[in-house]
Amino acid sequence: VAETAQVSLVDTLVKQLGVTQAQATGGSGALFQVAKSRMTDAAFGQLSQSVPGMDGLLAAVPKAQPASETGNLLSGLAAASGNSTLVNAASLVSTFQQLNLSEGMVSQFTPKVIDYVRQNGGEITANLLKTALSGS
Numbered sequence: 001v002a003e004t005a006q007v008s009l010v011d012t013l014v015k016q017l018g019v020t021q022a023q024a025t026g027g028s029g030a031l032f033q034v035a036k037s038r039m040t041d042a043a044f045g046q047l048s049q050s051v052p053g054m055d056g057l058l059a060a061v062p063k064a065q066p067a068s069e070t071g072n073l074l075s076g077l078a079a080a081s082g083n084s085t086l087v088n089a090a091s092l093v094s095t096f097q098q099l100n101l102s103e104g105m106v107s108q109f110t111p112k113v114i115d116y117v118r119q120n121g122g123e124i125t126a127n128l129l130k131t132a133l134s135g136s
Contacts (some may be wrong), residue, residue, distance in 0.1 A: 009051060009116045017108055022060070023099045027109050029057035030095040050121020061104040062098040064091075079093050 017091035032054065036044050048054040093103040110133055118126035 008053065009057070009113065010053075012116055013112055014107065016112055017105070018099065019105070023101055025057060025060040026062055026099045027101060027105065027112050029059070029061040030092055031106075031109060031113050031133060032057055033061050035129055036094060038132040038135070039128060043132075046125055047117065047121065047129055050117050050125050062095055064094065064121060 009028055010021060010024040013019060013028060013083070014021055017024070019027070034066050035047065036058070039047065051057070092106050096103060096105055100124075110134050114130050114133070
């Protein structure tokens with residue numbers, strides 16, 4: 001497998017956010033998992049082309065664990081609301097906690113991931129991701 005000359009998304013997150021390789025891989029994978037659930041197959045295919053190693057990122061997302069009481073409450077309220085944006089947000093927070101990342105890190109990862117996609121896949125692809133993650 002040829003190494004690409006570009007800096008990988010994981011390396012970018014490690015350097016810019018001071019997280020571990022595993023945290024960067026799992027956290028970005030979690031964001032892409034949410035995006036995938038909200039995008040058409042064609043749109044996600046376009047996104048995948050701009051992120052080398054997408055399958056590896058998705059595979060690195062920790063499996064859902066029984067959440068803490070707070071996490072259960074958040075997930076329960078989100079599910080009861082019927083609001084998929086809240087459900088996805090609760091899921092992301094839970095995943096980030098499993099990676100030993102604070103819930104505030106979700107908002108630090110998101111713009112970095114979108115910027116990376118913009119640099120590698122262009123403005124349209126970045127906007128597709130941004131829309132999928134914002135839930136609008």
